[in-house]
Amino acid sequence: MAECAKILSQFNRGTSAMQHYVATRPMFIDVEIMNTDIQVVLGDDGPQADSSSIAEGLSILYKEIADTVRKEATTIMAVFPSPNEVMSILVQRVLEQRVTAILDKLLIRPSLASLPPVEEGGLLHYLRVLSVAYDKTEELAKELQSIGCGDLDIEGLTESIYVSHKDEYTEFEHASLRQLYQSKMAELRAEAKQQSESTGSIGRAKGASLNTSPQQLISVTVVTEFVRWNEEAISRCTLLFSQPTTVAANVRSIFACLLDQVSQYLTVGLDGARESLNEAAAMRDRYVIGTSVSRRVAAAAASAVCLLFCSLIYF
Structure with a gap:
């Protein structure tokens, strides 16, 4: 596999090979993995889960993601001539695809024209979930950076995931x-x-x-x-x-x-x-x-x- 990677690196600087490798990782194509992500986060309470339970669920899921990336990093370092470039592609894909897919299901913005009832948590529930999700995602980003992400601006990428929520935060x-x-x-x-x-x-x-x-x-x-x-x-x-x-x-x-x-x-x-x-x-x-x-x-x-x-x- 390492020899193949070296040969492919001579074509288009190996970009196609690196992208193909990352795209075929189970965490990005296994439907079962992607479907269970939100279940891990919400637990048995489903959409009614409180922010503390969601924080715990995100910690579990993000640890699993970090462990998976760490294992992939071992293979990448051993196989690819330019491992930092591959790690950059991998971490970017993790944040843009897997993490964003989770947050899209988790952070559903309520309508200010028709507020959710206080008995169901009201607007405060959304704000609390936003807070714990942002905090846990930042922790994941720091962990991924410590594993290795090449020259990827991981902090800027993490911020971009939340930009729409932060733009309307004050309101x-x-x-x-x-x-x-x-x-x-x-x-x-x-x-x-x-x-x-x-x-x-x-x-x-x-x-x-x-x-x-x-x-x-x-x-x-x-x-x-x-x-x-x-x-x-x-x-x-x-x-x-x-x-x-x-x-x-x-x-x-x-x-x-x-x-x-x-x-x-x-x-x-x-x-x-x-x-x-x-x-x-x-x-x-x-x-x-x-x-x-x-x-x-x-x-x-x-x-x-x-x-x-x-x-x-x-x-």
């Missing part, structure tokens, strides 16, 4: 943060409604809002959840982009989303607290029920102001 990240916020506010409204409906008939007659404290309207725990979303988004941003100017611009826009969410949340909460205080004062005047309500009104006002002050200090 998807912002849409995801908005979706999470809207879902959380809907959850809080549902809880408030349920609590209001669960109050007794006396409470309803005298104003159910008296039973809703400002702590329920404005919660540091909820604001902390906003911050956690923001931190996760920024971690994705710094993973996907390396240019300082791009990272800075994306981080700034993500942080602006956080400030907007906190502002909206505090405004809604304080408006609700103000309405509760107004209703409490009206009840006092209407029913003349004494100083106990006055104390509750004063305490509610103090709590609202305190929570606002604490929220501002938090940021």
